[in-house]
Structures are given as C-alpha cells and as structure tokens.
Amino acid sequence: xxxxxxxxxxxxxxxxTTVDERHSLAFAIRTARPAEFAEVxxxxxxxxxxxxxxxxxxxAARLRLLHDASARADAGxxxxxxxxxxxxxxxxxxxRADSPLARQSRDGEAELRLLAVLPEVRRHGxxxxxxxxxxxxxxxxxxxxxxxxTGPWNERSQRLxxxxxxxxxxxxxxxxxxxxxxLAVYRLPLG
Numbered sequence: 001x002x003x004x005x006x007x008x009x010x011x012x013x014x015x016x017t018t019v020d021e022r023h024s025l026a027f028a029i030r031t032a033r034p035a036e037f038a039e040v041x042x043x044x045x046x047x048x049x050x051x052x053x054x055x056x057x058x059x060a061a062r063l064r065l066l067h068d069a070s071a072r073a074d075a076g077x078x079x080x081x082x083x084x085x086x087x088x089x090x091x092x093x094x095x096r097a098d099s100p101l102a103r104q105s106r107d108g109e110a111e112l113r114l115l116a117v118l119p120e121v122r123r124h125g126x127x128x129x130x131x132x133x134x135x136x137x138x139x140x141x142x143x144x145x146x147x148x149x150t151g152p153w154n155e156r157s158q159r160l161x162x163x164x165x166x167x168x169x170x171x172x173x174x175x176x177x178x179x180x181x182x183l184a185v186y187r188l189p190l191g
Contacts, residue, residue: 025124027089029133032069032078039088040080041067047116075099079133081126090117090126094134103175104147104185110138112148131164139190146188152181161186
C-alpha cells in the first residue's frame with residue numbers, strides 16, 4: 001500500500017491505518033457504521049467550511065445532502081477516516097452509477113462525492129487515503145472508471161486528483177458551482 005506523506009500504512013481490523021509520524025495522527029479508512037451517520041454528516045458539513053464563524057451557509061437542499069449520511073450509505077459505500085479513539089475526521093461517498101445521488105457518472109462509472117476532511121486535520125494524508133480506498137473499491141465493483149467533480153477554484157483538491165492520475169474532462173462540465181463557474185469534472189480510468 002502506498003504511504004501517506006511522511007507516514008506508513010499497515011492493515012488493522014480489516015481496514016487501513018495511516019500514521020503521519022510528524023504529527024502523530026493515526027486513522028483507519030473503513031465503511032461508516034449506522035451509529036456514526038450523524039457524526040459523518042457533521043464532518044461533511046464542517047469539511048466543506050460551513051462550521052466556521054461567518055462562513056457562508058448552504059441552501060436547504062445542500063444542507064440536507066451534507067448531513068444525510070444514511071442516504072449516501074444506501075447509494076453506495078460511505079467511507080470514513082476514523083482515529084483509534086473512534087473520532088471521524090474525514091469522509092467520502094462512493095456511489096454506484098445508478099445511484100440517484102450520482103450526477104457525473106456514465107456507462108457504469110463509479111462516482112465519488114462529498115470528500116470532506118475536518119479543517120484541523122488537513123495535510124495529514126486523510127483525503128489521499130480516502131481517495132486511494134475509493135479507487136480500490138471502484139475497481140472491486142468492476143467500474144470502468146471513477147469520476148468526480150469539484151469547485152472550479154478548489155486547487156488543493158484538484159492537485160490531489162491529478163497526482164492520483166485523474167484527468168480533467170472539460171466537455172462534461174455542465175453543472176454550475178454555487179460559487180460561480182462550472183464544477184470541474186475529473187475521471188480516472190480503471191481498466
């Protein structure tokens with residue numbers, strides 16, 4: 001398994017633990033448990049920057065989507081990054097192509113939505129680890145590709161996606177971003 005920046009990974013309880021030795025952050029990537037859905041919803045909300053004082057708030061439909069971890073779990077696989085003390089620090093929703101929550105997938109592609117990491121644990125490899133597990137699970141599903149979208153100015157996330165081999169698909173960029181411009185679409189062939 002590839003290591004996170006400055007760390008190592010080892011299997012643990014059927015999952016994966018990443019230790020960033022510079023900052024002593026340990027976490028396992030696994031499927032969310034129903035008892036954790038409320039916490040996952042809050043992590044998603046905060047991970048998108050809405051929990052900070054004075055931060056812009058999403059409209060009602062977006063707010064429901066951010067908090068409704070149960071619906072995301074039903075639509076595919078709800079991944080979480082959990083610390084040894086069971087604190088959820090990151091999440092990502094891996095959706096099957098026929099999911100009602102998918103908005104970019106075509107022809108059997110898996111889709112990743114709502115990758116979110118708590119602000120206080122960013123730069124510890126959490127997003128990278130969630131992405132690598134999502135890629136592996138998409139391959140296990142037999143999906144021909146993994147597709148996702150992100151804000152047009154979210155350069156930090158776009159760097160991560162390019163580093164993992166995703167290619168931007170401007171011809172598929174048709175959904176407006178809430179902050180202006182069109183959502184940037186990225187695709188990773190899995191063949």
